[in-house]
Amino acid sequence: MRRKSLFLLVSLLAxxxxxxxxxxxxxxxxxxxxxxxxxxxxxxxxxxxAAGGALEVEGAKLANKLYPExxxxxxxxxxxxxxxxxVEAANAAALLVEKEKVxxxxxxxxSSLSMAAGDIVRGRVPAVGxxxxxxxxxxxxxxxxxxxxxxxxxxxxxxxxAYSKLGARKTAIIQEVSNxxxxxxxxxxxxxxxxxxxxxxxxxxxxNYNTGDLDFTAQLTNIKATNPDVIFAPGxxxxxxxxxxxxxxxxITTPFIGGDTFETPEFVExxxxxxxxxxxxxxxxxxxxxxxxxxxxxxxxxxxxxxxxAAVTALAxxxxxxxxxxxxxxxxTDPVALRDAIAQTQGFEGAAGIISLDENGxxxxxxxxxxxxxxxxxxxxxxxxx
Amino acid sequence: MALKLxxxxxxxVMTPEMFLQHLxxxxxxGSLYALVAIGYTMVYGILRLxxxxxxxxxxxxxxxxxxxxxxxxxxxxxxFILVIIMTGALGMVVEASAYRPxxxxxxxxxxxxxxxxxxxxxxxxxxxxxxxxxxxxxxxLFTKVFMVGSVSVQRLTIxxxxxxxxxxxxxxxxxxxxxxxxxxxxxxxxxxxxRLMGVDIDRTISLTxxxxxxxxxxxxxxxxxxxxxxxxxxxxxxGLKCFxxxxxxxxxxxxxxxxxxxxxxxxxxxxxxxxxxxxxxxxAFAFIxxxxxxxxxxxxxxxxxxxxxx
Numbered sequence: 001m002r003r004k005s006l007f008l009l010v011s012l013l014a015x016x017x018x019x020x021x022x023x024x025x026x027x028x029x030x031x032x033x034x035x036x037x038x039x040x041x042x043x044x045x046x047x048x049x050a051a052g053g054a055l056e057v058e059g060a061k062l063a064n065k066l067y068p069e070x071x072x073x074x075x076x077x078x079x080x081x082x083x084x085x086x087v088e089a090a091n092a093a094a095l096l097v098e099k100e101k102v103x104x105x106x107x108x109x110x111s112s113l114s115m116a117a118g119d120i121v122r123g124r125v126p127a128v129g130x131x132x133x134x135x136x137x138x139x140x141x142x143x144x145x146x147x148x149x150x151x152x153x154x155x156x157x158x159x160x161x162a163y164s165k166l167g168a169r170k171t172a173i174i175q176e177v178s179n180x181x182x183x184x185x186x187x188x189x190x191x192x193x194x195x196x197x198x199x200x201x202x203x204x205x206x207x208n209y210n211t212g213d214l215d216f217t218a219q220l221t222n223i224k225a226t227n228p229d230v231i232f233a234p235g236x237x238x239x240x241x242x243x244x245x246x247x248x249x250x251x252i253t254t255p256f257i258g259g260d261t262f263e264t265p266e267f268v269e270x271x272x273x274x275x276x277x278x279x280x281x282x283x284x285x286x287x288x289x290x291x292x293x294x295x296x297x298x299x300x301x302x303x304x305x306x307x308x309x310a311a312v313t314a315l316a317x318x319x320x321x322x323x324x325x326x327x328x329x330x331x332x333t334d335p336v337a338l339r340d341a342i343a344q345t346q347g348f349e350g351a352a353g354i355i356s357l358d359e360n361g362x363x364x365x366x367x368x369x370x371x372x373x374x375x376x377x378x379x380x381x382x383x384x385x386x
Numbered sequence: 387m388a389l390k391l392x393x394x395x396x397x398x399v400m401t402p403e404m405f406l407q408h409l410x411x412x413x414x415x416g417s418l419y420a421l422v423a424i425g426y427t428m429v430y431g432i433l434r435l436x437x438x439x440x441x442x443x444x445x446x447x448x449x450x451x452x453x454x455x456x457x458x459x460x461x462x463x464x465x466f467i468l469v470i471i472m473t474g475a476l477g478m479v480v481e482a483s484a485y486r487p488x489x490x491x492x493x494x495x496x497x498x499x500x501x502x503x504x505x506x507x508x509x510x511x512x513x514x515x516x517x518x519x520x521x522x523x524x525x526x527l528f529t530k531v532f533m534v535g536s537v538s539v540q541r542l543t544i545x546x547x548x549x550x551x552x553x554x555x556x557x558x559x560x561x562x563x564x565x566x567x568x569x570x571x572x573x574x575x576x577x578x579x580x581r582l583m584g585v586d587i588d589r590t591i592s593l594t595x596x597x598x599x600x601x602x603x604x605x606x607x608x609x610x611x612x613x614x615x616x617x618x619x620x621x622x623x624x625g626l627k628c629f630x631x632x633x634x635x636x637x638x639x640x641x642x643x644x645x646x647x648x649x650x651x652x653x654x655x656x657x658x659x660x661x662x663x664x665x666x667x668x669x670a671f672a673f674i675x676x677x678x679x680x681x682x683x684x685x686x687x688x689x690x691x692x693x694x695x696x
Binding site: 045046047048050051054081177178205207208209210212213214215217218219221222224225238241242245249250251266269270272 | 415529531615618659
């Protein structure tokens with residue numbers, strides 16, 4: 001009996017070690033507390049959103065490498081994995097706030113995950129999201145900011161594209177129902193598209209799926225029967241790629257459009273030929289550098305990673321710079337002073353454009369439209385906010 | 387009443403072609419569930435152990451396939467055989483390290499050990515393969531689409547049920563007509579007596595796990611061909627769903643697992659097809675089905691009588 005309980009204990013310990021080992025990664029050996037300013041990076045490193053999280057971590061790491069100091073102190077990144085899960089996200093944020101005592105937090109990829117951290121950072125640590133676009137992330141929370149535009153604008157951009165560029169008058173929507181980002185984007189698209197067409201029935205069907213679903217053939221067969229001009233599919237990149245793949249094998253030739261989540265290498269790898277021609281809105285293109293910082297970012301990124309950067313990587317880079325700039329202006333890492341300094345960010349030249357935060361803490365900036373062509377993301381158009 | 391009206395709306399729109407397409411989709415998904423459920427139920431039938439690591443062994447098989455084809459450029463037909471052998475070996479290793487030391491322990495300890503083995507495999511996969519999903523290399527041979535009337539059918543939709551049925555009969559033959567099969571049946575009835583009769587228990591149980599894992603490997607590869615995206619936690623939901631399919635069919639009964647798989651797959655697709663507003667409850671459907679079966683016919687559709695085994 002003793003041997004057995006020992007065996008159980010050892011296997012449990014081994015398990016705990018493995019689990020703990022992958023949830024926290026310290027960027028460097030910590031020097032003395034006083035000489036270091038810690039910035040938390042709160043991203044999905046495993047699970048359904050892991051590819052998006054990895055892209056943002058690259059951006060934050062590059063920024064940290066290029067700008068390693070502020071106020072004469074070393075800046076250290078503390079990266080935690082929120083596991084693409086709302087409950088884990090709250091735990092990960094609490095770890096950063098309570099145990100690591102970070103000065104500020106970057107992230108997360110995925111609006112739902114960011115919102116899960118909202119109540120934890122409120123009143124304690126300011127957070128700057130990179131690519132979380134749902135309005136509710138910052139609305140009513142003075143402690144959450146972001147360096148990207150928000151979904152009402154993104155939904156409008158895609159509705160405009162479908163209406164004027166594709167000549168679409170009927171849209172079918174397939175949305176990830178458990179994802180705040182997808183629901184929000186679908187709603188804003190619907191509002192804008194109905195206004196453009198002046199037809200309340202222009203959205204011919206709205207159908208749902210869950211995060212992690214693999215089979216979408218039933219929804220797609222129903223969509224096929226409604227014969228839409230375009231299919232709007234806001235949701236996570238892996239599910240979206242599978243949806244488009246299955247649609248093509250069901251003989252649906254309708255064009256697919258979506259949001260910024262499409263811009264991950266996995267979308268093209270998993271989707272293959274099926275996702276050719278898919279169009280989506282995003283934040284930034286490496287084909288048109290906007291500021292001096294963009295050029296520096298592009299050059300350094302290509303040198304470091306030997307590939308073209310994704311928009312979210314540039315945004316995570318910007319989130320780091322905005323925090324650093326605010327710490328410099330505030331002259332301290334006191335949470336309230338730092339929060340106020342971030343809120344005052346105006347005309348800041350980041351890699352993905354000029355950042356001016358509005359009263360909600362959201363950046364107001366251009367959207368870029370891209371398309372999948374020969375397995376690459378190709379720039380189509382830039383849309384300015386009105 | 388409201389539901390009836392609602393259904394009426396759907397049925398007005400639903401053409402016979404659409405219905406056939408939905409049915410084809412359902413059969414395709416159901417046969418996949420059936421394939422994985424066979425392995426689950428076989429191990430249970432012989433050892434009375436729910437092998438919670440089954441879904442994770444299934445996941446490992448898809449990664450083996452991925453690395454074999456993508457990294458080592460081994461042709462798919464060689465890969466398929468290699469992966470089946472490797473996964474069988476993995477199953478035997480899991481059995482030897484997590485279950486054999488607990489052979490005489492109460493059943494609950496083995497169950498907990500199974501859950502531990504499942505977590506260990508999942509986290510190992512995250513550490514070794516990384517958390518980001520990978521694209522499963524699917525040869526076009528399997529994924530090509532052809533049309534029957536206006537219904538699109540993927541070749542896989544034909545291949546998977548055929549594979550499931552062939553494996554079903556192969557397995558029935560193995561258990562009923564071979565010496566190893568006889569040993570398995572003896573072990574399933576009574577460990578001690580079987581041992582006294584000269585059956586090598588460890589070898590038989592190891593073989594059972596090996597075959598169960600090989601079935602998981604075939605299921606995993608078919609799954610990857612149909613849903614070409616693999617991730618370390620991909621085995622969790624299929625594991626649960628196929629467990630449900632096995633229980634619905636009568637856990638321990640191999641033919642029942644196939645029937646349970648089809649009921650679950652077709653039921654899920656029809657739920658989404660006929661009641662689109664309930665799409666979000668698709669997984670709930672599977673679990674409600676499980677609860678209903680446990681409440682009203684705990685032995686499942688093809689289940690054996692409980693008395694025999696105690």
